[in-house]
Every structure is written in C-alpha cells, then in structure tokens.
Amino acid sequence: MKAPCEDFTAFETFILRSQGYMSSQELIPYWATSSGNHLISSVFCDSLNKMISLETIETYKDTFPEKQFTREPSKVIRFTYSKQPEVLAVQEAPENIPNNFLRLLNYKDVTEEYWPTGDLSCQLFSMSADQIAYACVLNYQFWQPTWWGRANTGNVLFSNMTKGVVYLPAYYNEGKIVPAGDPVAFGYNNIQVLKPDTLNLRSVVVEEQEKYLKFRPFKQYKLFYWDKEWILIAEKTTGESTKELVYDQVPQNALLLLIPEYSQRKERPFIITEEKQRVWF
16 A cells, blocks of 8 residues: 555554554654655554554664664654643744644654654854744755754753754744754764854865765756855866866865755755765754
8 A cells, every 4th residue: 555654644543543552643744864754653562561653664773773764853743632731832822833743732752762862952142041942954955943942041952852963953033943053963972063164164075975966967066054044165067977076165064065956955964074074964
C-alpha cells in the first residue's frame, strides 16, 4: 500500500484503535537535515510497557540501534487526547505563536524516544527578559520554528533538542521570524556557535560529494554565509567537467550555503572546519 504519510498514518491509527489498541499519531514538523516533514503512527506495547513506532524507515543500526530515522528530526511530537498544561499555547495567545503545531494544546515532546537529544543554551543578541525565543531549523531555505524557550538576561535554554543539527535562535514578531542570535551547531560531541569572523577570511574549496553535491556543466553556483541574513560571497560558473569550485574571501567560522541556479530550495547548509573538512547539516 502506498499513500501520503498523513493518510497512511491515519489508516493505521484508526485500524488499531478499532481493535482496542492504544495508538497515536506522531509528527516530525520539519526534518532538521533535509527538507519537508513527516507523520508516523505508534502503538502501545505491553511487553515493553511503552509506545513503539510503526515507522518502516531503516535505522542507523550501527550508530543508534534504538533510533527510528535515517536523518535528524527537528522534533518528534506525539498528539494526545487531553490538553497538556506545559505547552506554549497555555502561556501565550495564538497570535504571538508561529502558525504551526506550537499553537496546539494537545501534544507531548517525545524526541528522546527517537534520537539523541540534549538541552541547548543559546546566547541572544539583545538582553530581553521573559520573552519567548524559538529554535529554528533550515527547511526549504526558510528558518522554521520548531521549539521554544523563555529568554532570560540574554540567554535562552531549549530543552530536549535533537543533536546533529544547526539551530537559529529567533523571535516571532508580527508574523515574521527575526534572528535573535547566531546559529549554533549542536553536534553529537561538541557545540559550536557559528559567528562569522569577517576579519579573518580564507579560500575554501567546494568539491563534489556523493549524495550531497554534483556539479552540472555550465551552471552558476552562488556561495552565501549567514550573518543575520544570507550574504553573497561570490558566484562561480562550472565548466564542462568541473569537479570543484574555489571561493575566496570566505569568513572563518561561518555557516555556508551553496545555491545553484536550478535550485529547488533543498540545498543544505554546511561548515568548513579548520582542518578543511566539510560538515553538512
């Protein structure tokens, strides 16, 4: 059987409930290292005394055998029948909340059941107190709010965040996402604040990479870095058999994005480490 994930999930959930099984629908509002979103179903397992996913995607069996996905989710949200007292919509009016699942009252954050997580503290540009800040992920080249925290003297703590992801702290003002801090790469073993060093520039080589980047002949490729917005570094045109492009005047410690002229907005951001290794997010 093939169907959109939301239809297939509803089908599974309704069948299970009709037979007396405890079942729920769980939302990945945005993929954090890819584009789009996803919906899955889960069912309560008596022998394990917990909910288990019916997702059929292959897992990272060698690295994270207990996890369910092959790519990082921004969050995994379990819809509930009852209203949850700790959700943001209990504390804020809907018009002050981004127009996504965060406006709902009946959900729980169950990300830790699917992926390695941790709490992430981010420094903010301003010293606002008691203001809601949002952790955003890049999805289809838009920063999408995926969780929230309450700012306190220039910092915000985001709880239970997926590792292996770049987050942008932001505010939601008059229907718009406004950057509130520098992007933060929340790695599996380290945390890196990606504040571009515009006083120390370097040349970087962007090479083809299997499953990530394949150059097309005679096409234009623009390289950007993030500093409160995407700023163009340079534009290069490939030849008939180009395998790499060299960009000069690139700030160190910057989040980068390479966009071709034929873009479908699915390109992923990356960094170039001091060892000249490229890390995709």
